[in-house]
Structure formats: C-alpha cells, structure tokens
Amino acid sequence: MQTLIKDKSAAVGATSVLVAEECFQERVFLSVVNTSTGAQVISLAFGQEAVAGQGIVLYPGGYYAE
Numbered sequence: 001m002q003t004l005i006k007d008k009s010a011a012v013g014a015t016s017v018l019v020a021e022e023c024f025q026e027r028v029f030l031s032v033v034n035t036s037t038g039a040q041v042i043s044l045a046f047g048q049e050a051v052a053g054q055g056i057v058l059y060p061g062g063y064y065a066e
Contacts, residue, residue: 031065034058 034042037060044056044064056064 029065031063032058033063034060036060 032042032044034040036042040060041053042058042062043050043052043054044058045051045054058064
C-alpha cells in the first residue's frame with residue numbers, strides 16, 4: 001500500500017492508495033469523484049485496505065460524499 005496526497009487529490013492506479021488519515025481529522029466534508037473518462041472503477045474502504053469491487057464502488061463520473 002502507498003500513501004499519496006497531492007493538492008488534496010490522489011492519483012489512483014492499479015494498486016491501493018492510502019489517503020493519510022491525519023489530513024482529515026478535522027474535516028467537515030469529504031468528497032471523492034471518479035474523473036475517469038474510460039472504464040476505470042474505484043473501490044473505497046475506510047479503516048482497511050480496499051478490495052476491487054467491494055465496499056463503495058465508483059464508476060466513471062461517480063462520486064461519494066459525506
């Protein structure tokens with residue numbers, strides 16, 4: 001697993017990316033958008049490593065907000 005934060009964005013590849021928890025300790029809003037224009041699907045998990053196709057699954061153009 002790799003940790004990657006860049007301008008509050010995470011570049012996602014074929015491996016798992018951990019968005020460091022300490023960056024979000026005081027957050028009031030979280031938004032994740034799959035900006036893919038192809039067929040790339042993003043799987044999200046909180047407190048554990050994400051597994052493809054499980055948990056919160058974002059298809060191209062999809063988003064998650066809390």
